[in-house]
Amino acid sequence: MLGAAFLLRSLSFVPYVIDTDEGLYMVQAQAWLRGEGWPLVAVWDMHPVGAPFLIAGAMAVFGQSLAAVRLLGMLAATATATGLYAMARLLRLPHIVALGAGVLYLGMTNRFNGLATNTEILFAPFIVAGLAVALRTALAVLDRAEPPGYGALAGVGVLVGIALTIKPVAMPEGCFAFAVMVLPAWSRRLISFPRVLAMAAAYALFCLSPTLVLGALYALIGAFDAFFDAVVVAPFRYADGRLPAVEAAWLIAASMLFLLWPFLCAALALAWRRSHPRAALFGTAWFAFATVAIMLPGYYYNHYFLIWMPPLSLLATVGLWQLAQRLWPARAAIALAAMLGIVAMDSWADRTAVRMHAGLAIRFPDPVGSVAEALASSIEPGATVLIANYHPLVYMLANAAPPSRYVFPAQLTGDFGEVAGIDMDAEVARILESRPAAIVVDRGWWLSMRPTVREMITRTLDEAYRLSAEVGEERGPVEIWGLR
Numbered sequence: 001m002l003g004a005a006f007l008l009r010s011l012s013f014v015p016y017v018i019d020t021d022e023g024l025y026m027v028q029a030q031a032w033l034r035g036e037g038w039p040l041v042a043v044w045d046m047h048p049v050g051a052p053f054l055i056a057g058a059m060a061v062f063g064q065s066l067a068a069v070r071l072l073g074m075l076a077a078t079a080t081a082t083g084l085y086a087m088a089r090l091l092r093l094p095h096i097v098a099l100g101a102g103v104l105y106l107g108m109t110n111r112f113n114g115l116a117t118n119t120e121i122l123f124a125p126f127i128v129a130g131l132a133v134a135l136r137t138a139l140a141v142l143d144r145a146e147p148p149g150y151g152a153l154a155g156v157g158v159l160v161g162i163a164l165t166i167k168p169v170a171m172p173e174g175c176f177a178f179a180v181m182v183l184p185a186w187s188r189r190l191i192s193f194p195r196v197l198a199m200a201a202a203y204a205l206f207c208l209s210p211t212l213v214l215g216a217l218y219a220l221i222g223a224f225d226a227f228f229d230a231v232v233v234a235p236f237r238y239a240d241g242r243l244p245a246v247e248a249a250w251l252i253a254a255s256m257l258f259l260l261w262p263f264l265c266a267a268l269a270l271a272w273r274r275s276h277p278r279a280a281l282f283g284t285a286w287f288a289f290a291t292v293a294i295m296l297p298g299y300y301y302n303h304y305f306l307i308w309m310p311p312l313s314l315l316a317t318v319g320l321w322q323l324a325q326r327l328w329p330a331r332a333a334i335a336l337a338a339m340l341g342i343v344a345m346d347s348w349a350d351r352t353a354v355r356m357h358a359g360l361a362i363r364f365p366d367p368v369g370s371v372a373e374a375l376a377s378s379i380e381p382g383a384t385v386l387i388a389n390y391h392p393l394v395y396m397l398a399n400a401a402p403p404s405r406y407v408f409p410a411q412l413t414g415d416f417g418e419v420a421g422i423d424m425d426a427e428v429a430r431i432l433e434s435r436p437a438a439i440v441v442d443r444g445w446w447l448s449m450r451p452t453v454r455e456m457i458t459r460t461l462d463e464a465y466r467l468s469a470e471v472g473e474e475r476g477p478v479e480i481w482g483l484r
Contacts, residue, residue, distance in 0.1 A: 016369050024392050030064055030396050033059055048167065119303075120304065243300060261343045275325075403434060414449060
């Protein structure tokens with residue numbers, strides 16, 4: 001699996017930026033490692049702290065570099081693929097099918113910015129491991145009438161709880177894991193309904209335990225209010241602005257078309273579900289809960305659809321196995337490997353071709369790296385800089401200090417300012433009045449900033465700054481303005 005991950009995800013080490021969120025987690029992790037403050041305290045975000053904690057761990061082991069973070073993503077994807085293998089074997093699928101499910105997952109992570117070390121890549125191994133334990137518990141009920149115990153419940157709960165510290169959308173799949181463990185035993189009257197309720201309460205506590213531990217740690221450093229606001233309150237502020245149902249339906253349909261071949265293969269698993277009924281039922285139910293997880297935030301950004309990948313990989317591989325047995329019964333394993341290779345390589349080749357055609361960081365310089373080099377050459381190391389509407393990763397690459405706890409452009413200068421629960425226009429005004437050493441403006445995304453912010457930045461640039469460098473980007477120039 002690690003070898004397949006290296007082959008299918010090797011391009012993750014090429015570009016500086018694949019997803020902007022990843023850069024924010026790196027800035028948080030670097031600030032913590034440098035002793036500038038914990039995530040949420042030194043650098044704020046509306047996500048839990050699991051992702052920056054894991055990224056900080058990778059940087060501590062492998063060095064404070066982009067390669068260390070992408071290696072973490074590769075290892076996380078490998079762990080997820082290995083968990084899918086274990087799950088398929090528990091479902092009594094052949095060895096080649098189990099391997100195929102993992103490899104297909106690795107290939108499909110090229111889609112939807114999945115080469116970035118983003119939250120969906122990081123929490124997937126914990127969800128898949130938890131579901132594998134839950135499935136093993138359910139099979140013990142079905143095959144040996146062995147009721148679930150609290151040991152398995154604790155293991156699954158803690159694994160799901162770790163996933164929740166990375167992103168709250170793991171909750172629906174966590175509910176599914178509990179249902180897998182308990183419903184078969186209850187339906188066969190191996191446990192009573194009061195015991196189900198007691199196990200549900202215990203499971204909820206196990207799932208909460210990692211978050212409670214983190215909350216206690218933040219309380220010890222006197223920052224529980226920042227932790228509570230970001231982890232509990234801010235997601236509700238974020239969820240206030242859901243997309244209309246019609247627009248959401250279009251985005252879901254478009255994402256399904258990006259995964260047309262895996263969906264068609266999964267349909268075969270359902271059409272021939274009598275051959276492997278447990279795998280078809282489990283995979284379908286899992287996919288349904290994964291869909292709820294995608295819909296939960298209400299915004300449908302492309303990386304949310306990475307949550308589909310594990311159950312879809314399992315179902316698609318089972319479907320291809322059924323087809324292989326019908327097309328070439330004597331050499332079904334060879335037929336499966338060939339068809340699976342085509343489907344997995346389709347996802348890999350599609351994204352790889354786009355990157356090769358654009359040539360950024362391959363045939364041409366990566367604009368993000370060029371901006372970071374130009375910025376670093378125009379300021380003193382550690383100088384305070386405002387990156388108004390460009391990638392926050394540049395703070396790390398240019399060895400520049402953020403001017404505020406709020407560094408994510410969508411929150412600081414964009415349309416999500418209310419998520420932080422403060423007057424973000426006032427925060428931008430404070431930053432500009434402090435006269436940072438440089439201001440970075442992406443003209444291609446100029447209109448993505450709030451009108452009030454555009455007015456403030458224009459006035460400040462006219463009054464106190466001069467254009468010191470300009471780097472071409474896909475949508476337009478990125479300007480670096482130095483203090484006069």
